Every structure is written in C-alpha cells, then in structure tokens.
Amino acid sequence: MRYIDLGPIELHATEEAIAKSGIPTLMLWTARDPTVSLGYFSCAEEEMDMDAADRLGLEVTRRPSGGGTVLFDDRQLCYSIVVPQDSGILPRAPRPCFRKAAQGLINALEDTWGIEAEFAGKNDVVARGKKVSGNAQTNKHRAKIQHGSFLVDFSYWTAAKVLRIPAEKVEDKGIPRGPVVDMIMARVTTLKELLEREVPLEEAKEALKKGFEKALGVSLAEGSLTAEEEAMAEELAAKYRDPGWVYRR
Numbered sequence: 001m002r003y004i005d006l007g008p009i010e011l012h013a014t015e016e017a018i019a020k021s022g023i024p025t026l027m028l029w030t031a032r033d034p035t036v037s038l039g040y041f042s043c044a045e046e047e048m049d050m051d052a053a054d055r056l057g058l059e060v061t062r063r064p065s066g067g068g069t070v071l072f073d074d075r076q077l078c079y080s081i082v083v084p085q086d087s088g089i090l091p092r093a094p095r096p097c098f099r100k101a102a103q104g105l106i107n108a109l110e111d112t113w114g115i116e117a118e119f120a121g122k123n124d125v126v127a128r129g130k131k132v133s134g135n136a137q138t139n140k141h142r143a144k145i146q147h148g149s150f151l152v153d154f155s156y157w158t159a160a161k162v163l164r165i166p167a168e169k170v171e172d173k174g175i176p177r178g179p180v181v182d183m184i185m186a187r188v189t190t191l192k193e194l195l196e197r198e199v200p201l202e203e204a205k206e207a208l209k210k211g212f213e214k215a216l217g218v219s220l221a222e223g224s225l226t227a228e229e230e231a232m233a234e235e236l237a238a239k240y241r242d243p244g245w246v247y248r249r
Helices: 011-021 050-055 094-113 155-163 168-172 182-188 191-195 201-216 227-241
Strands: 002-009 025-031 034-040 059-062 071-074 077-084 117-120 123-125 130-140 142-149
Touching: 002 034, 011 025, 011 130, 011 142, 011 227, 025 201, 050 155, 071 155, 077 201, 094 117, 094 123, 094 130, 094 142, 094 191, 094 201, 130 182, 155 182
Parallel strands: 002 025, 034 059
Antiparallel strands: 025 077, 034 071, 077 142, 117 123, 123 130, 130 142
C-alpha cells in the first residue's frame, strides 16, 4: 500500500484524485492554513462564527464526509486512507470501517507511548476519558475515503472563538454547561497533554504509520502522487474552493 507524507495540502481535491486513480493510499497531512472544516451536512451560520473566522484569518472549507464542524491547524497531524471499496483493506460498512481505522490510532497510542485508548461513540478515539481523535468517511468513485485528526496539540482558545457548540451536545456526554473553552477542554485532550511534553510531528508520523500498518494488515511503501493525480487534484481544487460548495447549506 502506498504511503505519502504530503505535509500541508488542499486535502479533499487530493483525496478525490486518489479515489479516481484507484491506488490504495495512506496519507498523513497537516492543514496548509488554520481552517474551519464544515461537515457535509453542516450549516455554517449555525456551527461557526463567520465574523470571528474572518477576523482570525481562518480558511473555511466543507468536507465531502459527515460529522460536525472542526478546527484544523498545523498542531494536528491528520490521516486519510483512500482505497477501492473492493480492496478488502477497509470494510464497506461504516461502523466496522470506523473501528478498523480507529485501531490504527489506538495502536499508535498504545504501542509507541503506552497510552491506553479505545474506540468510543460514533467515530472517536478516546484516551483517559477524553477525545484525542475524530474521524469521518465517505465513498467516491467506488473508493472508500476514511480520514481523521490526531490531536498532537490543539488551540482550544481559537476553537472556542470560532466554533458554536450546542450545550446539549456536550451535556449528552456528561460535560456540564459552561464557557465554550471549558466545555472543549473537558471533552478533548492532546498527545502533548497525555505525555506532558512537546511531541515532534515526525515522532507522531512514525507512530501512526506503524499503527496503521498493523491495523490494516498492510506493508506501507513510501511513494508520491502521480503526475496524473497532481493534475487532477489541481483541477478539482476549484470545486472545493467554490463558495457555492463551502456555504451551500
């Protein structure tokens, strides 16, 4: 299976290009710029403060996958698994697919740093009772696209300024209603907090790579995008930048 360390990219155009090419791929990436990512069904006006995002200079994008609105920045390491649906690497059904991908993150936490973790809720990985990874998936061009975050570090204050989080959503998880930043900090943790030290992204990348190899039962070979994929991603990027896509709901 191909492994690509892409660094900062325009994610969804790249994912779709790989889905079209049919090459089974694991990508690790970071956000090119701090970005508010809307889920496919999200309403921008309800789930984010657009004036705050503008003041803070944040990009706004919409994922082709579901889930809520989240903040990405270069403090997080994220992954994307893009494989043909008939490859056998990921299950076709959503729940087993989430579980298998989550196991890659769990392996990284447990095998590299000795941190116990588990799959929880619909699509989260939890360590010491707090979310350290959120995940989402979709299907395109007969391929499964599974992607998610790994919170090496996180700007709670930026998230609190721009994300609108209904109190009911956190109360359902046993978190008391309060200031947004307190609700986020009660729900979310980071690798930096779990280890009580700074964690270089390269350390986290190596852990995730090994964790996914074990979970997916594959051998990863370093690779790069083909010229055709790069051209296709450039062509598709306009679709994902289009305000009609980003703010359509």
